[in-house]
Amino acid sequence: MLEPVYQADVVIVGAGVAGLAAAHRLTSAGVTTVVLEAAHCVGGRMSTEKIDGFRLDRIGQLLSTSYPELRLTQGLDGLVLQPFAPGVLVHSEGRHHRAGAPPAGGGAGGARGALNAVRALASAPRATSAPRTGNGTPGTRPTGPRIARPRAAGPRSAGPRSGAPLGSTVDQARLGAALARIAATPVERLLARPELPAGHALLARGLPARTIDGFVRPLLAALLCDPELTTSSRCADLALRAFASGRLCLPEGGAEALPELLARALPPGTVHTGVRATSVSTTSVTTAEHGEFRCAAVLLATDAHAAAELLPGLRVPDFHPVTVVHHTTDEPPSTGASLLLDADRRGPVAHTAVVSQVDPSRAPAGRALVSSTVLGAPPADIDGAVRAHLARLYGTSTARWETLAVHHTARAVPAMRPPYDLRKPVRLLAGLYVCGDHRDTSTVQGALHSGHRAATAVLADLGAGPMHIADPLPTAA
Numbered sequence: 001m002l003e004p005v006y007q008a009d010v011v012i013v014g015a016g017v018a019g020l021a022a023a024h025r026l027t028s029a030g031v032t033t034v035v036l037e038a039a040h041c042v043g044g045r046m047s048t049e050k051i052d053g054f055r056l057d058r059i060g061q062l063l064s065t066s067y068p069e070l071r072l073t074q075g076l077d078g079l080v081l082q083p084f085a086p087g088v089l090v091h092s093e094g095r096h097h098r099a100g101a102p103p104a105g106g107g108a109g110g111a112r113g114a115l116n117a118v119r120a121l122a123s124a125p126r127a128t129s130a131p132r133t134g135n136g137t138p139g140t141r142p143t144g145p146r147i148a149r150p151r152a153a154g155p156r157s158a159g160p161r162s163g164a165p166l167g168s169t170v171d172q173a174r175l176g177a178a179l180a181r182i183a184a185t186p187v188e189r190l191l192a193r194p195e196l197p198a199g200h201a202l203l204a205r206g207l208p209a210r211t212i213d214g215f216v217r218p219l220l221a222a223l224l225c226d227p228e229l230t231t232s233s234r235c236a237d238l239a240l241r242a243f244a245s246g247r248l249c250l251p252e253g254g255a256e257a258l259p260e261l262l263a264r265a266l267p268p269g270t271v272h273t274g275v276r277a278t279s280v281s282t283t284s285v286t287t288a289e290h291g292e293f294r295c296a297a298v299l300l301a302t303d304a305h306a307a308a309e310l311l312p313g314l315r316v317p318d319f320h321p322v323t324v325v326h327h328t329t330d331e332p333p334s335t336g337a338s339l340l341l342d343a344d345r346r347g348p349v350a351h352t353a354v355v356s357q358v359d360p361s362r363a364p365a366g367r368a369l370v371s372s373t374v375l376g377a378p379p380a381d382i383d384g385a386v387r388a389h390l391a392r393l394y395g396t397s398t399a400r401w402e403t404l405a406v407h408h409t410a411r412a413v414p415a416m417r418p419p420y421d422l423r424k425p426v427r428l429l430a431g432l433y434v435c436g437d438h439r440d441t442s443t444v445q446g447a448l449h450s451g452h453r454a455a456t457a458v459l460a461d462l463g464a465g466p467m468h469i470a471d472p473l474p475t476a477a
Helices: 015-028 116-124 169-184 187-192 196-203 209-224 233-245 257-264 303-311 382-394 444-462
Strands: 008-012 033-037 048-051 054-057 081-083 088-092 097-099 248-251 272-273 277-280 285-288 293-301 321-330 341-342 349-354 368-377 400-414 426-430 432-434
Touching: 008 015, 008 285, 008 444, 015 033, 015 257, 015 444, 033 293, 033 303, 048 400, 054 187, 054 368, 054 400, 088 209, 097 169, 169 209, 187 233, 187 426, 196 209, 196 233, 209 233, 209 341, 209 349, 277 303, 303 321, 303 400, 321 382, 341 382, 349 382, 382 400, 426 444, 432 444
Parallel strands: 008 033, 008 293, 033 272, 088 341, 293 432
Antiparallel strands: 048 054, 081 248, 088 097, 277 285, 285 293, 321 368, 321 400, 341 349, 349 368, 426 432
């Protein structure tokens, strides 16, 4: 038998960061909101597994201190960001060189000082004259964040293996100038550029092939999970702008810290886990556990596949598969808190880091946590292939490293191939809305921003003030 009917102004299906961000916006406007999550914890793909004192992210998405939604989203005042070392460390032809770091004393690579707390970011002036875009920078508000040696979809040169070793003074100067230009370019101008696959656009703009293959390609592989540079050039430009304007970082305590903070900051009784929606309409959500929830509006905040199951006909994008392999050792590599990229592409690992050097809370005392990301279809012997590749990248034996977990996510990051609509509608029709990183950019910033866009659309349609008093939700038997 179905449970009795319960009512709320808005029912949000899905407790990922997009749905939770929307819930904050709605509840702060006085709209009674219920968030239903099929899993037994919030966060969706931003989940963290705990094993023997280690905190292991399932996907390990990178954040940037330049994401304004991290300081504009209610409930994230307590989030602590742990920054990587400035720039990135690039492995090319058996050697390391640092790229993309700001010049001494500051610069385009990030602010000075400890960029490790969102409350510090919140103290910065907020832009009031220009609304946010899907990439999180001031601009026009939208209407509506592989296997070894994969073949490139776009043009590819000999890359860093031609001429002098990558990382020379000329290379650094050329890269620094390119990053400074993109950091200073208004978002409107970036979005007005002709749209091409990122690899073709970078070559068409005259960026040297060695810079593309030796830095931009591995960086976008880390930021957008796209080593083939098939992403829309506009989305790639926004990702590069975010990198050039801030510092890459991780949330302290694991990826789950962000959604858990959002959930805890909502009014008690707002979020209900273990409740699976089976059908939706403009005025109700039917669940397997509690029957029908009647409401004035429904917001789908699930991943694209789950949303399409509830709304047949909703477009589902392609996805970039991601596999994260976690190792531990008592003798950490000497790379410190750097994000290490592979420009040679001679193994399955796209990027890796000793994440316990970035965020010590992710590993018990005396142990190091090394997390490595494989893009595309993983090799059959993934642990052996990853260990061999990491030995070359870090220049040390990995034979005694202990494997903690291998997390494979087939639908990890929505692809953003051209033509790509950065302003996908969040309002399907009056009373039915959708949000998530598949509606904006495929980043945490994009997910948060899409939640805010959807909440704004809901509020515009509902008008001011709540219409129902929410009844308490009983515990499912």
